[in-house]
Amino acid sequence: MISRLRILLAASLVFAGAWPSYAANDYPTAALADYVFGCMKSNGETNEMLERCSCSIDVISSIVPYEDYVAAETFKRMSLTTGEAAGLFRESAPAKAKSTELKRAQAEADMRCF
Numbered sequence: 001m002i003s004r005l006r007i008l009l010a011a012s013l014v015f016a017g018a019w020p021s022y023a024a025n026d027y028p029t030a031a032l033a034d035y036v037f038g039c040m041k042s043n044g045e046t047n048e049m050l051e052r053c054s055c056s057i058d059v060i061s062s063i064v065p066y067e068d069y070v071a072a073e074t075f076k077r078m079s080l081t082t083g084e085a086a087g088l089f090r091e092s093a094p095a096k097a098k099s100t101e102l103k104r105a106q107a108e109a110d111m112r113c114f
Helices: 002-018 030-044 046-061 068-081 087-093 093-113
Strands: none
Touching: 002 046, 030 046, 030 068, 046 068, 046 093, 068 087, 087 093
């Protein structure tokens, strides 16, 4: 099943290159693939989810610049750690702002794609 998923993901990236996706051009291919792979792991490894997850990252990338996306994901991952220092990643103004920006983009992506 995993090899089939990898083939589907690779094929989607090849086909995505055939028709330009202007929204996702600023995001590296690896970041797009990582998002789609994680989304499919969470929602099901089907062709339908491949389409929906690809749509989702396209919407997010059209709203959030890549640098802000990386910052938001970093804050999110670091906030899951334990200890006092992790509070900085949850409580600081930059962390809250980036988190809010990404959550809004994800909500928009959910409405459009799911």
